[in-house]
Amino acid sequence: MAAIAGSVVSFARPVKAVNVSPVPFAGLRKDNVAFRLHPVSQKFAVLCAAKKETVDKVCDIVRKQLVLPEGTEVSGASKFTDLGADSLDTVEIVMGLEEAFKITVEESSAQSIGTVEDAAELIDKLVEAK
Amino acid sequence: MHHRLLLRRRGAMPLPSPPQPAPRTPGVAGGRLFASLPSPPPLQSRREVHVWYLCPDELNDHSQLDMYKELLSPSERKNALAMNGPRLQKDAMLSRALLRTTLSRYTDAKIDPRSFEFKKNKFGKPEILWQSDGSSMEWPLHFNISHTSSLIACGIAMDTLIGIDVEEKKRKTVKNILSLARRYFTPSEVDYLAKISDSDAQQKEFIKLWTLKEAYVKALGRGFSGAPFNRFSNQLETNNRIQISKAAKVCNDSDSGCDYLSENWRFALAGLNSSYYMAVCIEDNSRGSENGSVPLGLKVWKTIPFIEDTLVSGTDAVKLIT
Numbered sequence: 056m057a058a059i060a061g062s063v064v065s066f067a068r069p070v071k072a073v074n075v076s077p078v079p080f081a082g083l084r085k086d087n088v089a090f091r092l093h094p095v096s097q098k099f100a101v102l103c104a105a106k107k108e109t110v111d112k113v114c115d116i117v118r119k120q121l122v123l124p125e126g127t128e129v130s131g132a133s134k135f136t137d138l139g140a141d142s143l144d145t146v147e148i149v150m151g152l153e154e155a156f157k158i159t160v161e162e163s164s165a166q167s168i169g170t171v172e173d174a175a176e177l178i179d180k181l182v183e184a185k
Numbered sequence: 186m187h188h189r190l191l192l193r194r195r196g197a198m199p200l201p202s203p204p205q206p207a208p209r210t211p212g213v214a215g216g217r218l219f220a221s222l223p224s225p226p227p228l229q230s231r232r233e234v235h236v237w238y239l240c241p242d243e244l245n246d247h248s249q250l251d252m253y254k255e256l257l258s259p260s261e262r263k264n265a266l267a268m269n270g271p272r273l274q275k276d277a278m279l280s281r282a283l284l285r286t287t288l289s290r291y292t293d294a295k296i297d298p299r300s301f302e303f304k305k306n307k308f309g310k311p312e313i314l315w316q317s318d319g320s321s322m323e324w325p326l327h328f329n330i331s332h333t334s335s336l337i338a339c340g341i342a343m344d345t346l347i348g349i350d351v352e353e354k355k356r357k358t359v360k361n362i363l364s365l366a367r368r369y370f371t372p373s374e375v376d377y378l379a380k381i382s383d384s385d386a387q388q389k390e391f392i393k394l395w396t397l398k399e400a401y402v403k404a405l406g407r408g409f410s411g412a413p414f415n416r417f418s419n420q421l422e423t424n425n426r427i428q429i430s431k432a433a434k435v436c437n438d439s440d441s442g443c444d445y446l447s448e449n450w451r452f453a454l455a456g457l458n459s460s461y462y463m464a465v466c467i468e469d470n471s472r473g474s475e476n477g478s479v480p481l482g483l484k485v486w487k488t489i490p491f492i493e494d495t496l497v498s499g500t501d502a503v504k505l506i507t
Contacts, residue, residue: 137273139334147365150364150368
């Protein structure tokens with residue numbers, strides 16, 4: 056997460072900034088920002104887009120599904136494929152998430168989930184939309 | 186067919202006999218190594234599929250593994266290292282080494298395994314990237330890879346889309362079979378599974394259906410959402426043919442998502458080494474009265490690249506189910 060020197064940036068809803076152009080965001084006072092935002096190719100989260108409890112719960116479900124050894128690091132950035140999940144694991148994880156959060160995940164949304172964070176964001180969105 | 190003999194014939198001098206069985210390290214290095222990938226019998230037609238597989242647990246010799254590592258591109262090596270833990274890293278590395286060596290076999294030994302470049306289609310399906318500057322020849326090779334924790338398989342076809350999926354017969358799902366089927370399969374497939382009272386048998390049939398559906402989706406190359414599992418049925422028919430058909434009432438003609446669920450697909454399902462089910466799917470645009478009656482030709486080799494290749498199809502190791 057990028058550190059913004061000397062200020063807290065708040066938005067109406069959590070957003071993830073990607074390829075930001077050098078134009079201040081609406082609601083941001085120029086003198087609060089210590090630097091100009093330049094277009095960069097890496098993603099950075101201005102605020103965590105997914106709730107921590109959601110990320111933790113996803114990590115828990117993933118651990119159980121993949122039977123990961125104790126001490127294996129699973130965090131928001133963890134990619135499912137890097138953890139050794141194959142397609143059957145993935146559908147089971149998605150089903151586990153649907154049951155835990157009482158949501159339905161469309162195949163097209165499920166396909167774009169690469170990391171734990173992606174899953175958590177999608178869940179928060181679906182839960183909010185209920 | 187054991188190609189290990191090919192290595193022994195090189196050189197006039199017989200090797201001194203080692204005090205114990207020699208470890209399987211190659212006696213050659215670099216470019217000469219590449220030449221020791223014997224050309225397999227060619228793919229006879231678009232209806233023929235060749236599968237090459239290796240078992241990571243059997244490959245523990247460090248110099249062998251280093252040799253395989255050398256074949257990878259820098260980004261492949263980086264991706265392999267990003268995997269969680271040494272075992273997954275080794276599997277990822279071997280998967281790329283298997284792919285590169287397998288492809289090389291089908292180029293009349295003209296392309297070094299290290300030379301291949303790859304790209305992804307817009308859905309993320311990997312394909313060979315041939316140099317467009319006319320400097321290298323091209324072969325109409327299509328491939329697909331499947332992993333289980335104990336076996337990695339690479340399927341090759343000529344001029345046609347291919348998908349392959351291998352799964353351990355005894356793979357236990359965390360979720361209940363019927364709930365998985367209800368969530369992801371078609372109603373007719375759920376009915377089929379629900380009728381099986383023995384839970385082991387039911388689990389095996391689930392895995393068979395799963396590998397068939399996976400193989401199809403991977404052949405299609407449009408990702409899981411491009412052909413949602415519950416929109417098409419794979420029926421294991423009593424005359425041993427696999428029919429793929431659109432799930433009734435799920436697809437209407439205006440639904441563009443179903444455009445690709447055409448019925449020009451041919452399947453083969455086999456038991457492998459009594460521990461796995463392997464499903465292969467290729468696109469088959471040949472129409473006519475013989476559509477479906479000519480089976481897909483399947484040849485399977487177990488390989489330790491550069492060391493030993495063993496043809497296993499035609500033996501008990503490969504039992505065709507369809």
